[in-house]
Amino acid sequence: MNDMExxxxxxxxxAAERAPRAPGKLVSHVTATSVRRRARRRIAVTGLAVAVIAGGVAIAVSDLRPGGEGHAAAVAASATAGPEAAQDEAGVRARLREQAGEGAFRGEEPMRDDPPPSPPLKPVEQVWPEAVRKVPAAPGGKDVHPRAFIDDRTLLVDTWVSLEKPDAIYAYDLETASLREIAKVPAPEGTVLFASDYAVGSGRVAWWSARRAGGGKTIDLWTAPLSGGAAEPLLSFPGRDLDHLAVAGDRLVFSREDGGVYTVPLAGGGLQPVRGAAGRHLLRWPWAGAGGRAPEGEEPTFTELWNAETGEKRTALVKAGERAVRCGLATCYGEKPGGGYFYRMRDGSGEKALPHGTFPITGEFARDRYYTAPFPAERGLGGAALYDAATGRAADLGVAPEDGGESVETPGFSPDGRLLAYPKGGELHVIDADKLG
Amino acid sequence: MHDDPRFDAFVAERADALLRYGYVLTGNPHDAADLTQEALVRLHRAWPRVERKQDPESYTRMIMSRLHISIWRKRRRESLAWDPPDLAYEDALPTGVERDLWEALRGLPRKQRAVLVLRYYEDLSDAEIAALLGVSQGTVRSHAFHGLSKLRAAVQTDSASSWSTR
Structure with a gap:
């Protein structure tokens, strides 16, 4: 925690002390508004089916029932009555769903100082034809959220009962566009953080969730056989959220957001803290370092790496005046003293500038070189692009900017760096980082 | 339509705390009042379910957070019943770096501000913020990082310019 924080x-x-105080009549205002809206909503719902079909948006009408599960902002546009309002509602919901997509990010600031790429970027399917697949976004009528590759032709996906609340995981065969259920995702009483960070390996899928218990938080680790079966609780323990989870051979390995690396045998057993890893975060097993994935301010992350198995240490070059240096296993990027971003090997060799003044929106590269970022247009943002920092190649992901170029949904890679997937026009565009290059 | 005294009691007890949250989230009393009322209207509609299944206060804060970063505020809203008087809130502002920071917060995109408020006012972890806003943890970190960088730059520029005009 630094001074500014x-x-x-x-x-x-x-500032909170200066907030206005609620008047005594607030509750009657609120109740009256709610009752009035409910009456209007009955009219609006009639127009809903039309809006869904006209918009071509795959939304289950049942999901839009008034008071439907927890999607607060989705009903944001409900202030006015009639079909128009319903259409807005569907639009807002569609947008929210996209926004909630894996790694989605809305670039908020047009990079006005940077010229648009010239010549214009080519579509990603032309630049990297081998790596791009288009598959139905709702195989078998189920809206799926891509999480990771299981193998070259199969995605791990989940379905949600409501925003970010998974209820089941599936194997999605990209060749046949078919789904096979792997397991139901349990949500024990008191769960506040639903299944996160799926990790695949050794024939199993593992994930974690968190629930409130006795004034603190309890982390639950789960695994299920990839071949299908019940989700099994592996271990529960009190503590902080995890910031990295992976399968390493016969063990589950993870680090906590406040530092510390741990392992648990997949076959069951106790939690084993890795000695010497206090305060460190996993980058990729067995490599861990300080700073972690949550860059607080401008401190460097993963410039110092430590091997949890051998104790080997590696130090990346950081030059005087460089800010916010973020490293991976092989490369680093950061802000140059005079502005702009550098990209180079950890030892300082091969330095170049990141294309078009962009930088990885998630703070890390996939495969030490690929990243996504919004790109500028003549005015505002032109869309989102996939960049290869190593070669300077770039491709348009085909995501349209919104709000007159004020913002654009920029999809991000899965935590393991292999999968980039995003919905577009009823399809999922699936990009495999193993086939880029 | 239900008429649940527990809803009334909840509003009576927690409205001020929600307004405080709304104020740090939006930075002005009118938006704070709008956001709080809008969230309470939605809570009212969902009350039987929310009360049965989850904590009404976290639910309301989640609604406020998501509404604030959604396109809600760009739309014409139904005029909500109560608008707080236009007091000279800024008079009570502290001086120096605190005022600079509060001013700099105004310049942040809403998502960046929301993430910083959730982190430093609500003391939530990045994973909790991600779940609450319905975005990935990478997005949360990215917003926090850029928000903090901008605040730092703004505060530095400010002190630099007051230095040069001395």
Whole structure:
């Protein structure tokens, strides 16, 4: 925690004291507005089916029932009555769903200082034809959310009961566009964080969730056989959220957001803290380092790497004046003293600038070189692109900007760096980082 | 339509805390009032289910957070019943770096601000923020990183310019 973060904490706390106080009549206002809207909603729902069909958006009408599960902002546009309002509602919901997609990011700031790429970027399917597949976004009528590759032709996907609340995981065969259920995803009483960070390996899929218990938080680790079967609780323990989870041979390995690396045998057994890993975060087993995936301010991340199995240490070059240096296993990027971003090998060799003034929106590269970022147009943002920092190649992902170029959904890679997937026009565009190059 | 005294009690007890959250999230009393009322209207509609299944206060904060970063505020809203008086809130502002920071917060995109408020006012972890906003953890980190960088730059520029005009 640096000074500015402490200042920020204090400023927000003091500002809260200046907030307006609620009038005594607030509850009657609220109730009256709610009752009035409910009456209008009955009219609006009639127009809904039309909106869904006209918009060509695959939305289950049942999912849009008034008061439907927890999608607060989806009903944001419900202030006005009639079919128009319903259409808005469907639009907002569609957008929210996209927004909630794996790794989706809405670029908020047009990079006005950077010229648009010239000549214009080619579509990703032309630049990397081998790597791109288009498959139905709702195989068998189920809206699926891609999470990881299981093998070259199979994705691990999940389905949601509501926003970010998975209820089942499936194997999605990209060749046949068919789904096979792997397991139901349990959500024990008190769960506050639903299945996250799926990791595949050794014939199993593993994930974690968190629930409130006795004033603190309990982390639940789960696994299920990839061949199909019940999800089994592997281990539960009190503590902080995880920031990395992976299968390494016969063990599950993970690090906590406050540092520390741990392993658990997949066959069951106790939690084993890795000695010497206090304060470190996993980059990719067995490599761990300080800073972790949550860049607080401008401290470097993973410039120092430590091998949890051998104790070997590796240090990346950081030059004076460079800020926010983020490293992977082989490469680093960061802000140059005079502005702009560099990209180079950990030892400092092969330095070049990142194309078009972009940088990885998630703070890390896939495969030490690929990343996604919004790109500028003449005015505002032109779309989202996939970049190869090593070669400078770039391709348009075909994601349209919104709000007149003010924002664009930029999909991000899966935590293991292999999968980039995003919905577009009823299809999922699936990009395999193993086939880029 | 239900008429549940527990809803009334919840509003009576927690409205001020929700307004405080709304105020740090939006930075002004009118938006704070709008956001709080809108969220409470939605809570009212969902009350039987929310009360049965989850904590109404976290639910309301989730709605406020998501509404704030959604396109809701760009739309014409149904005028909500209560608008707080236009007091000179800024008079109570502290001086120096705190004021600079509060001013700099105004310049942040809404998602960046929301992430910083959730992290430093609500003390949520990045994973909790991701779940609450319905985005990935990478997105949360990216917003936090860029938000903090901008605040830092703004505060630095500010002190630099006051130095040069001395």
């Amino acid at each position: 402490e200042d920020l904490r204090r400023v927000l706390g003091r």
